[in-house]
Amino acid sequence: MSDKIILTGDRPTGKLHIGHYVGSLRQRVVLQETGEFRKIFIMIADAQALTDNFADPGKVRQSITEVALDYLAVGLDPQKSTIFIQSQIPELTELTMYYMNLVSLARVERNPTVKSEIQQKNFGEGVPVGFVCYPISQASDITAFKATTVPVGEDQKPMLEQAREIVRKFNEIYEPVLVEPDILLADNEACLRLPGTDGKAKMSKSLGNCIYLSDSADTVREKVRSMYTDPTHIKVSDPGHVEGNTVFTYLDAFCRPEHFDRYLKEYQNLNELKAHYKKGGLGDVKIKRFLNEILQEELGPIRQRREEYAKDIPALYEMLKKGCETAEAVAAQTLSDVKRAMQIDYFA
Numbered sequence: 001m002s003d004k005i006i007l008t009g010d011r012p013t014g015k016l017h018i019g020h021y022v023g024s025l026r027q028r029v030v031l032q033e034t035g036e037f038r039k040i041f042i043m044i045a046d047a048q049a050l051t052d053n054f055a056d057p058g059k060v061r062q063s064i065t066e067v068a069l070d071y072l073a074v075g076l077d078p079q080k081s082t083i084f085i086q087s088q089i090p091e092l093t094e095l096t097m098y099y100m101n102l103v104s105l106a107r108v109e110r111n112p113t114v115k116s117e118i119q120q121k122n123f124g125e126g127v128p129v130g131f132v133c134y135p136i137s138q139a140s141d142i143t144a145f146k147a148t149t150v151p152v153g154e155d156q157k158p159m160l161e162q163a164r165e166i167v168r169k170f171n172e173i174y175e176p177v178l179v180e181p182d183i184l185l186a187d188n189e190a191c192l193r194l195p196g197t198d199g200k201a202k203m204s205k206s207l208g209n210c211i212y213l214s215d216s217a218d219t220v221r222e223k224v225r226s227m228y229t230d231p232t233h234i235k236v237s238d239p240g241h242v243e244g245n246t247v248f249t250y251l252d253a254f255c256r257p258e259h260f261d262r263y264l265k266e267y268q269n270l271n272e273l274k275a276h277y278k279k280g281g282l283g284d285v286k287i288k289r290f291l292n293e294i295l296q297e298e299l300g301p302i303r304q305r306r307e308e309y310a311k312d313i314p315a316l317y318e319m320l321k322k323g324c325e326t327a328e329a330v331a332a333q334t335l336s337d338v339k340r341a342m343q344i345d346y347f348a
């Protein structure tokens with residue numbers, strides 16, 4: 001077996017949606033099933049969620065359940081992947097304290113993801129120090145597990161860059177105990193940035209443009225029915241645009257050749273469907289029906305499994321508790337290596 005280790009995670013600020021699914025969750029399950037990884041850690045990043053939701057702890061707490069259910073529903077398997085909660089691993093906080101010495105203030109302020117998040121969020125009295133430092137804490141998450149591979153969305157690139165810098169600096173100043181991680185992105189353009197159902201760049205709860213993994217079949221159908229397409233495509237006979245057309249972006253992310261066999265026999269593949277739409281004569285109702293069939297097929301089993309797991313919440317928390325124990329043992333070993341390298345292991 002290889003010595004590759006995965007660490008990844010999500011902030012618990014609500015239920016997970018199909019943007020999370022195609023951007024990362026679906027790929028995690030594939031990676032889990034390859035058996036190529038020595039260890040897989042999936043973290044619910046509640047401490048990070050609190051960096052901008054500190055005044056709303058109830059939301060974060062409630063979302064732990066939702067995210068854990070979403071994980072099991074998509075097929076993450078606690079026998080193969082350790083699922084745990086960030087705040088329950090105090091070693092992560094301790095590492096963050098030491099890593100903070102290795103990063104300049106100018107460097108944290110330059111992080112493009114942090115910058116744009118600061119603009120989006122209305123931090124009334126000012127930006128919390130904890131918020132600008134979350135990339136440093138994320139470096140702790142990754143390095144505590146000696147992760148080689150971090151499958152995440154494209155927006156997380158600056159976090160990985162930051163983590164790699166910290167690893168290099170630590171290993172240079174102290175001893176080479178930390179591992180430089182690589183990012184692993186989804187391989188399909190549409191999956192990297194799945195837009196909202198309204199065509200806006202990102203799915204976000206506040207915009208109300210998400211399709212959730214837990215949405216009912218009726219809700220999914222209704223959301224697809226009202227999706228943004230091409231505003232210049234008014235009559236069926238009009239030529240249409242495929243670029244920037246949300247239905248086609250979703251088809252790029254979800255459609256497989258066998259779907260044509262099952263739901264739209266007149267076409268061989270997505271290229272043929274797109275060509276017809278561009279030429280004119282193909283209506284939005286038809287492409288939306290097709291997309292709905294595909295989404296129902298993919299989301300139906302996820303929703304059913306989710307309902308099953310939701311029947312036994314104590315078992316869900318038992319699973320999380322075990323995951324935390326396993327994760328803490330690994331993080332504690334790394335912290336001990338780090339303290340030795342930093343010469344703060346006085347009683348060893």
Ligand code: TRP
Pocket residue numbers: 007008009010011045048138141142150152156159
């Ligand atoms: N920043 C990630 C997000 O917003 C969550 C996260 C926290 C994470 N720590 C991580 C992802 C470590 C990968 C690795 O979704």
